[in-house]
Amino acid sequence: MKSDRIKFPSGYWAGLQLLGISPRDVASKARLPLSMMTESAGVTAAQYFKIWQAYSDLVGDTAVGIIKLATVFETAQYPPPVLATYHAHDYRDALYRMARYKQLCPPESLRITEEGEVCTIELEWTHREEPVPPVLVGATLALLLELGRRGTGLPLTARSVEFSHPMGGVKALEAYFGCPIRTGATANRLTLHRRDLDRPFISHNKELLEILTPVLDQSLEEDRNRSISEIVRRILKRSLIGGGLDIRAVASELCMSDRTLQRRLTGEGTTFKQLLTQVRHEQAREYLAEPELNIKEVAYLIGYEDQNSFYRAFRLWEGDTPTNWRSEHLRANPTS
Incomplete structure (x- = not known):
């Protein structure tokens, strides 16, 4: 698809x-x-x-x-x-x-x-x-x-x-x-x-x-062999900025109802919420590895309008604050 x-x-x-x-x-x-x-x-x-x-x-x-x-x-x-x-x-x-x-x-x-x-x-x-x-x-x-x-x-x-x-x-x-x-x-x-x-x-x-x-x-x-989970992840990655993305928006882009999309994701052992969390987590790590982006910009880029919400989510993902994680990452990867 x-x-x-x-x-x-x-x-x-x-x-x-x-x-x-x-x-x-x-x-x-x-x-x-x-x-x-x-x-x-x-x-x-x-x-x-x-x-x-x-x-x-x-x-x-x-x-x-x-x-x-x-x-x-x-x-x-x-x-x-x-x-x-x-x-x-x-x-x-x-x-x-x-x-x-x-x-x-x-x-x-x-x-x-x-x-x-x-x-x-x-x-x-x-x-x-x-x-x-x-x-x-x-x-x-x-x-x-x-x-x-x-x-x-x-x-x-x-x-x-x-x-x-x-x-x-x-x-x-x-x-x-x-x-x-x-x-x-x-x-x-x-x-x-x-x-x-x-x-x-x-x-x-x-x-x-x-x-x-x-x-x-x-x-x-490649398109035919791609799973629905992979397709949704791809859509999410390019659509995170500013928040407001929900299952209905993604389902509409795929020309199906939100119920059908959720059913197909369940068949692949995942949910829309899980994919959204995974993509935000991955993108957060990627953006935090870029020193020129401040924390507020990173939060916005992965769909959080509120910086505090991003901090809480990141602590759940990594057990640390975005600032500390960035410092540790840059120390361990000085040329990245």
């Missing part, structure tokens, strides 16, 4: 700037710090959707925003999981690679069905409790068609496109996709001519795929 926050590829911001939209304007519209949007740690699903909605609001028309994004991105600026698809053998290979490696790039997943003369790709979301901006839905499906166009070097068209919400100027979208657009549908689907899936990619690069594929497959395998 993928637990990482959602990361924007650098090409996203470069693409917006080519459209005359600055990341600062998007941050302002989304009411988020610019640093949060561009840092490597990524953002939550709710923040991710806010950023996309801010882009849509700045452009003004959903359809225009979709088409501009689909056509402005430079292929080389995509992250490795997406870049690998552009070097596939043919369009079919590219689409199935995209569906596979999308697991490394939340929050959407793709379900591909081939039947008769058509291939249908249905878009599903891993964070269903959050409203998904229509511009993100449209851009995701548009980029799948763009993948085929750029890979084959041909002006491919879709057979039909369905959206569950209004998408702005439908005429513009029909011109882009080259087919009828239906809104108010039960799902978001891109239907392709199945014959196009056999078209070879002029961008096929066997040597690059031989490098990227094992790395990406290993990342997928």
Whole structure:
């Protein structure tokens, strides 16, 4: 199960700037710090959707925003999981690679069905409790068609496109996709001519795929084999600052109820409270080993707003005060 926050590829911001939209304007519209949007740690699903909605609001028309994004991105600026698809053998290979490696790039997943003369790709979301901006839905499906166009070097068209919400100027979208657009549908689907899936990619690069594929497959395998306890610990480590983190917040990020999360943790012989205590203890030792951090800062970094609460907790963990523990540690490890 993928637990990482959602990361924007650098090409996203470069693409917006080519459209005359600055990341600062998007941050302002989304009411988020610019640093949060561009840092490597990524953002939550709710923040991710806010950023996309801010882009849509700045452009003004959903359809225009979709088409501009689909056509402005430079292929080389995509992250490795997406870049690998552009070097596939043919369009079919590219689409199935995209569906596979999308697991490394939340929050959407793709379900591909081939039947008769058509291939249908249905878009599903891993964070269903959050409203998904229509511009993100449209851009995701548009980029799948763009993948085929750029890979084959041909002006491919879709057979039909369905959206569950209004998408702005439908005429513009029909011109882009080259087919009828239906809104108010039960799902978001891109239907392709199945014959196009056999078209070879002029961008096929066997040597690059031989490098990227094992790395990406290993990342997928690592995610599948990671226990729920390990996933929760990872989330806690990057979310401790300032406190306020509870089981509901972690469960929401993992798209499950707090009861389900606690049940799965119990099955692995632990509890949320135990994991939180372990992570705080480990991080406290790590931060106290850094002499430039004062005790108040360490307390804040591991989720304690009250310094006295941190002192009491640390005494339970180590049988000593944070100050004494630091002095002993630095004496025993003068070069650390």
